[in-house]
Amino acid sequence: MMPITWLPLAGRFLVVWALVAVFFYFAGEFIARVFLPWLATVTNMLAEYFHADLFIVPDKQGVVIKILARVTQDIYQYNFPIAPKGAELTAVGTLAHALTPLVIFFALVLSWPGSFKAIVLRVVMGVPMGIVLLSATLPCLLVSHIEGVFHSALQTVAKKEMPMPFIMTWVIFMEMGGVWLLPIMGALGCVAVTHPVNYKKPENID
Amino acid sequence: MTTTHIERNEALPWRQAAWFAVKFCAFFLAMEYAYFAIPDDFLRDTLYFHVLVAPCVAVINFLNPAEQVLANHSLMTSAKASLEIVRGCDGAGTIFLLMAAVLAFSSPFKTKILGFLVGIFLLMAVNHLRIIGLYFIAAYQNSWFAPIHSYVAPTLIIMIGCVFFAVWSQYALSRHT
16 A cells, blocks of 8 residues: 655645745846846857847736847848848747746755755755756747747748748747756756765665 | 655665656657647647637636636637637646656556556646636736746646656555565
8 A cells, every 4th residue: 555645745845836936936036137147148149140138127917038139130041131230129038937947946856855955955056057947948038039030021021931940949849848847857867966965875784 | 754756765776767867858859749740720629629628618607607708719708808728728748748757757557557547637637727717817817817827827737747746656666566
């Protein structure tokens, strides 16, 4: 017969999730402001045709991260003119949505059973992992919004379906579940790496 | 202290853990690939209507007949709110994650089938509740819609999936041993 441990386990996961969600809901804007220059750098590394500036602004959807993209060269795709140099485009991504991987990641590393030392170690490891998660999601989302405009323009002038840029495919994959796979894998990694902290070698009994 | 299938004082079986992670990702990617092969119009006009929209509309109208919500393809419309079910709203991502984890976890076939059936039923039920809840939020407390839709509900459903997997894997191990 299976031991009935599901109730405390579920309670632990859900209470930790609620605390982490509340923390990021209120601290999210501050965290985003701290990492905004880094996120702008990553966004510009991903942007092929434009220079991007990021801003945190209030919006009817809540706080959003706005990208202002300035096209740095005349854009031609498949020999079709898409956008002239100097054109400006904007797009937004909601901050709450951008924080979901962090909520899942920290909720998992904090609620997974372990010694206090192991949990502290996981949280310390979670800071760089959280930056990696943010970098792999938000900049891609913002760049794909801008690339989506170019792609629509391309399809309009080409008058047919054109292949989607890789970053749009990546973002669609992320939005359909990848954005949850990454924090789960990250949390599994942190739990696995810190597991030896819990482990006590059995003593030799002769 | 609650324990999961990896007990606190056990050495982690590294090879098994790494192999689980590889299989988990591979199964998830395969399911996502198959999901994108399904045509949009089939999802919108057939699957979403029969599986999500019609049952949710029936429940909403049962809970409050004054709502008079109508189901139209992937749309739920009333005088107060209108919701459209699109790819991603169907809970497929969460269900694929759970199915991939159950498939990747070393366990007997019957236990896996049990994990699939109960897990899919649980996540679908939670997703229906999410859609019904979102309708009432859109109708009566619209300012809450964005944070609940894009922040609270997805993270909560993922946590429910994780709890289910932890419980199921514990059960699977107890059966295995």
